[in-house]
Amino acid sequence: MSLLNKVLDFFFPEFCEVCNHHLKPQEVFVCRRCLNTLPFLKLYCQRCGSLVSESLLEKGIDRIEYCSYCSQKNFYFDRVFALFQYKEPISEWLLRVKFAQDFRLAFALGKLIRTFFSFLLSDVDMIIPVPLSNERLRERGFNQSTLLAWGFLGRKPFSEAIFRVKCTKPQTELTGKERWENVKGAFLAKDWVKDKKVLLIDDVMTTGATVNEAAKALKMKGAKEVYVLVVARNQLM
Amino acid sequence: MIDIDRLVLEFQTLLSIESPSKKEGKLAHYLADIFEALGYRCFFDKSAENTGSEVGNLIVKIPGMIPAPPIFFCAHLDTVGPCENLKIIFENGVFKTDGRTILGADDKSGIAILVELARVLRENRFPHPPLEFIFTTCEEIGLLGAKFLDLELIDAKEGYVLDSENPEVVTIGAPSSYKFKIKVKGKAAHAGLEPEKGVNAIHVLSKLIAELNPGRIDQESTMNIGIISGGKYVNIVPESAEAEGEIRSHNSKTLESMIQQIEDLGAKVEKGYQPKIEDLPKVSVRFEKLYQAFLISPDDPILQPIKQAGERLGINFFFIKKEGGSDANIFNERGKKAVILGTGMQKVHTTEEFIRVKDLVKATQIVVEIVKAKGESFK
Numbered sequence: 001m002s003l004l005n006k007v008l009d010f011f012f013p014e015f016c017e018v019c020n021h022h023l024k025p026q027e028v029f030v031c032r033r034c035l036n037t038l039p040f041l042k043l044y045c046q047r048c049g050s051l052v053s054e055s056l057l058e059k060g061i062d063r064i065e066y067c068s069y070c071s072q073k074n075f076y077f078d079r080v081f082a083l084f085q086y087k088e089p090i091s092e093w094l095l096r097v098k099f100a101q102d103f104r105l106a107f108a109l110g111k112l113i114r115t116f117f118s119f120l121l122s123d124v125d126m127i128i129p130v131p132l133s134n135e136r137l138r139e140r141g142f143n144q145s146t147l148l149a150w151g152f153l154g155r156k157p158f159s160e161a162i163f164r165v166k167c168t169k170p171q172t173e174l175t176g177k178e179r180w181e182n183v184k185g186a187f188l189a190k191d192w193v194k195d196k197k198v199l200l201i202d203d204v205m206t207t208g209a210t211v212n213e214a215a216k217a218l219k220m221k222g223a224k225e226v227y228v229l230v231v232a233r234n235q236l237m
Numbered sequence: 238m239i240d241i242d243r244l245v246l247e248f249q250t251l252l253s254i255e256s257p258s259k260k261e262g263k264l265a266h267y268l269a270d271i272f273e274a275l276g277y278r279c280f281f282d283k284s285a286e287n288t289g290s291e292v293g294n295l296i297v298k299i300p301g302m303i304p305a306p307p308i309f310f311c312a313h314l315d316t317v318g319p320c321e322n323l324k325i326i327f328e329n330g331v332f333k334t335d336g337r338t339i340l341g342a343d344d345k346s347g348i349a350i351l352v353e354l355a356r357v358l359r360e361n362r363f364p365h366p367p368l369e370f371i372f373t374t375c376e377e378i379g380l381l382g383a384k385f386l387d388l389e390l391i392d393a394k395e396g397y398v399l400d401s402e403n404p405e406v407v408t409i410g411a412p413s414s415y416k417f418k419i420k421v422k423g424k425a426a427h428a429g430l431e432p433e434k435g436v437n438a439i440h441v442l443s444k445l446i447a448e449l450n451p452g453r454i455d456q457e458s459t460m461n462i463g464i465i466s467g468g469k470y471v472n473i474v475p476e477s478a479e480a481e482g483e484i485r486s487h488n489s490k491t492l493e494s495m496i497q498q499i500e501d502l503g504a505k506v507e508k509g510y511q512p513k514i515e516d517l518p519k520v521s522v523r524f525e526k527l528y529q530a531f532l533i534s535p536d537d538p539i540l541q542p543i544k545q546a547g548e549r550l551g552i553n554f555f556f557i558k559k560e561g562g563s564d565a566n567i568f569n570e571r572g573k574k575a576v577i578l579g580t581g582m583q584k585v586h587t588t589e590e591f592i593r594v595k596d597l598v599k600a601t602q603i604v605v606e607i608v609k610a611k612g613e614s615f616k
Contacts, residue, residue: 071544
């Protein structure tokens, strides 16, 4: 721990989000004990993010390249990285980010996913948060995905590569099928994503409709590969 | 269509025929009898000359009902040890042993599935392409049967290897693997009288190993040092020392750079070691390829019948990369596209090995559906 960090820690101590203990310098956002209690996503399809019964884990399978669901569906994105299941306390945190404007939390969550997916930083050419429409942006005042990406990257993400050209209904109000219809043609990408490996960042992925549409827009403009990174993976009931 | 009792009985019979690597003769001839009795053409290739086994690979040809391109199925005949005096325990729908030996479900479950498939095809008339069953020898001791398989005898261009655990999981990729041997030649001398005249090979080797970084290299690559040996007496400066290890990776570029790294390190240690006596120490690194990586893409036609079978049986298949080698590596390397299907066996290569009849039946259903789907998709 450098002197500067010591001073910073003295004046601005950080506390664990769950148990409120003072954080050690190498710990991010939650202490190590609480980190183990979070609902990590242990096994999911790397291609489409489908959740998989954890009984496979006991049989020594810890990575699934693709499944019969996604190999027939032909998603536009190539890989999905997800850290948590959409459960307490993650779901509560993400709602707080979105509706209680907790910027610090969003940034910290971004930092937390960075500790697990730091290899992506050197692997991709571009990191882009999933955009909001201008109307929604005005209404809410910020884009939670941008904040997450900011925390993940450690600097302001580059968000001018893809735009939401259609103001769509919030996906949470819709059923599975309607979600796919709702976001159709909602995104438009810029030409400079051509031949780039792009990482899309979003807060939650449920059916994958939104990121798929965004990935489609990127692929239309010639993006080489599109990865998706989400904080949590949800499932429609 | 599938006769479960018959499948279980056949599986039990197969388990009771001992077949350690190189001694697969009894099992192979038993199988040849079964398939010939069913009216199919059986023959052995000449791989036994190279593998050192009692028999060559057994090949069974099942004529098709339609002129579709043939497909092959493969299972290996040999099992790992210990397998003497096997005592099979069958209770609550689970096959296991008394804990002294392995069960041998690896890969006799695969063989049982193929025998049942042959019987199903004999009893039921539905369109199916010509099938070729390949029963390889000496899989467990380095994939030898598949390496020396006479490809002239196989018409199929693609097929399925029955040799993994979970029936709902299909293996579509495996890493390349190389074995390496580092040899250090030093100079012997009396350790107490004239240590100055010796070059300590163990010391040189340990310097080299200390700079290697075994373990996980990146997401797709690993390295291991597994064996080390050298020296004769405590009072002699050791003349030679050896270490053996392996590297594996799904990425051929990473693998090449790992090989280069180890070679460079050998040269560096050899050059930098002081004092040198008569040009010693000499470090040599030798690599031997064990098997070649493969990866089947999600939209490859070889997976189509699997997906169809999954739809019909209500199974969502998961496609994974495996960390070990199997006959499928050799087939893919030799130009025959292959993926690996699960048979239901679990905890293989241990004395706790077991298999649930439920899983064995499911795996058989999947295989039968694959053959059906293959027949129906032919136009």
